Amino acid sequence: MEYIYAAMILHSAEKDINEENVKSIIEAAGIDADEARIKALIAALEDVDIDEAMETTAMAAAAPAAAPAAAEAVEEEEEEEEEEEEASEEEAAAGLGALFG
Numbered sequence: 001m002e003y004i005y006a007a008m009i010l011h012s013a014e015k016d017i018n019e020e021n022v023k024s025i026i027e028a029a030g031i032d033a034d035e036a037r038i039k040a041l042i043a044a045l046e047d048v049d050i051d052e053a054m055e056t057t058a059m060a061a062a063a064p065a066a067a068p069a070a071a072e073a074v075e076e077e078e079e080e081e082e083e084e085e086e087a088s089e090e091e092a093a094a095g096l097g098a099l100f101g
Helices: 002-012 019-028 035-044 050-100
Strands: none
Touching: 002 019, 002 035, 002 050, 019 035
16 A cells, blocks of 8 residues: 555656655655565556546545435434424323323
8 A cells, every 4th residue: 555655645746656766755654665566556557547546536435425424314314203203102191191180
């Protein structure tokens, strides 16, 4: 993961994403750089539009973030319905008490 972050940092800084730059970021973070992983990363990113990939990932991350909010709304509605049912039962019991009071 740190190798991908290094590539993203280089991209954000508008620097070339090459072996030397990735290695320098990894080592600056205090991590022993693995030459094979760096080469694999550079090869994998050769045909990738990083801006597009980041936008796509951000959009994909936004969709799951909306799901918990919807679930909370459903839970709130269910709680309100339960409270209304309890209130109706209490009113009914109070009404019966007045009849037989």
